[in-house]
Amino acid sequence: MGSGAASVVLDSTLGEESAAGRNSKLPSSRYKGVVPQPNGRWGAQIYERHQRVWLGTFADEVEAARAYDVAAQRFRGGDAVTNFAPSSAGDEEGALVLDFLAAHSKAEIVDMLRNHTYQDELRQSKRAGASAAAFGGCRRALSYHETAREMLFEKEVTPSDVGKLNRLVIPKQHAEKHFPLRSGTEEACKGVLLNFEDAGGRVWRFRYSYWNSSQSYVLTKGWIRFVKEKNLKPGDVIRFWQSTGPEKQLYIDRGDAQSPVRLFGVNISERQEGGERSQGGDGSVL
DNA sequence: CTATGTGTTGAT
């Protein structure tokens, strides 16, 4: 529970009382649209037409404040009062966000916030949007090192991933999102060949398929060669990327080799305003 | 049982 981050700002009017009244008052949030929950978590809410619209609960107060900001901008437009710097059409990143908000109904946005899937959905839309933009604009082909790309996901490889099983398990969640296989078809059964480019520009070809026996998505043929070549050890992190252009070239590289995340020359790997996130898996930076 | 979200009220 008590995430250390939240500073305990005790109401000065409270003093030291409440010896009898066991229920000390809940701490108010410093953020608009954020309300404390009895269990130490934080709720987000926005009002519309005299009615409260619940935006979900969050472990992190700042995350709740962000959720409110998203809703505020969708519900009330560009001049909405927000906790943190609102997305502006001025910068590329902000324009993307605004487009995304405009493209979805209020109910959809609320749903994403309540389910904590907003970040994921937004990132997905960025991928599509970037492709579309690249189609429209007349730009020369980008060379390898200039290619705009975006990280899809990363995995800390397990002993079995780099062992004698000659396969890498791709976490189901990520596999189904980024490398969908039409189940039931021969595509899912026999698998498909996927090409990945590494940091050195070398192309690796892996067979990608679904194993019914273990209900997992795996990279098989070609994988062990990559392991040996890169000297992958258990605990190493590998990352999967995809170019944001229309070619949708896939990339793979080691996690430490931190290459910058760029989207048309704008570094989008920086944090937005505000704090950190700690929740499970998804909430990543992008 | 706990966590979530609603009913409701008084304030701004």
Next chain:
DNA sequence: TCAACACATAGG
């Protein structure tokens, strides 16, 4: 519109 507070109830 907003948040504080109490508490019903959703959900594991």
